[in-house]
Amino acid sequence: AQSVTQLGSHVSVSEGALVLLRCNYSSSVPPYLFWYVQYPNQGLQLLLKYTTGATLVKGINGFEAEFKKSETSFHLTKPSAHMSDAAEYFCAVSENTGNQFYFGTGTSLTVIP
Amino acid sequence: DSGVTQTPKHLITATGQRVTLRCSPRSGDLSVYWYQQSLDQGLQFLIQYYNGEERAKGNILERFSAQQFPDLHSELNLSSLELGDSALYFCASSPGLSSSYNEQFFGPGTRLTVL
Numbered sequence: 001a002q003s004v005t006q007l008g009s010h011v012s013v014s015e016g017a018l019v020l021l022r023c024n025y026s027s028s029v030p031p032y033l034f035w036y037v038q039y040p041n042q043g044l045q046l047l048l049k050y051t052t053g054a055t056l057v058k059g060i061n062g063f064e065a066e067f068k069k070s071e072t073s074f075h076l077t078k079p080s081a082h083m084s085d086a087a088e089y090f091c092a093v094s095e096n097t098g099n100q101f102y103f104g105t106g107t108s109l110t111v112i113p
Numbered sequence: 114d115s116g117v118t119q120t121p122k123h124l125i126t127a128t129g130q131r132v133t134l135r136c137s138p139r140s141g142d143l144s145v146y147w148y149q150q151s152l153d154q155g156l157q158f159l160i161q162y163y164n165g166e167e168r169a170k171g172n173i174l175e176r177f178s179a180q181q182f183p184d185l186h187s188e189l190n191l192s193s194l195e196l197g198d199s200a201l202y203f204c205a206s207s208p209g210l211s212s213s214y215n216e217q218f219f220g221p222g223t224r225l226t227v228l
Contacts, residue, residue: 034216036219041221042221043115043117043203043205043219043220043221043222044156044203044205044219045115045219046216046217046218049216090156100158100161100169100171101146101158101217102158103155103156103157103158104155105155105156106155106156
């Protein structure tokens with residue numbers, strides 16, 4: 001069975017500071033990993049995904065994530081937070097042969113001016 | 114704009130009632146997924162349809178049902194509504210059968226309030 005754990009339901013950073021949102025997964029098969037962002041009153045939007053190949057994945061809006069198999073992690077980072085980054089972020093895992101996404105409980109990011 | 118549309122945006126109803134939520138996938142997408150997002154449960158996968166057929170089931174209650182029509186739009190039917198069914202219901206679509214490789218494109222959601 002697959003699952004996703006997002007450590008920290010709320011994260012606050014100052015504008016210009018490093019953003020680090022943590023995601024750990026469990027999967028019995030090689031996973032596909034995703035980060036989605038949800039802005040207030042909107043649906044989810046894909047930030048980035050890891051399927052195969054390079055373990056450092058770059059996404060939109062300056063975000064990137066690194067797949068670390070040994071740590072079963074897929075943490076999301078951004079070097080410098082912007083006010084517009086304030087949103088809910090969801091990590092998701094899927095099997096490479098499956099149809100289901102398993103989402104974490106989400107991390108709400110607040111950016112302090 | 115993801116290209117996925119959902120109607121209505123908001124729905125307020127009473128316990129015991131039945132409602133239908135509608136989703137139109139992106140043009141060309143054959144798979145439709147339904148999710149429930151509530152404060153206490155997070156984002157839960159309910160069900161997937163591919164080209165009119167049910168393909169995967171998640172944590173969907175027996176009071177809930179869905180279908181996908183020949184024009185590929187989908188409807189989620191919720192019956193005998195309870196207060197706990199109040200949530201945001203998302204529809205997502207993807208091109209193929211397996212969503213694992215392809216991203217899912219999410220609609221803006223339908224906010225259901227059961228009073």
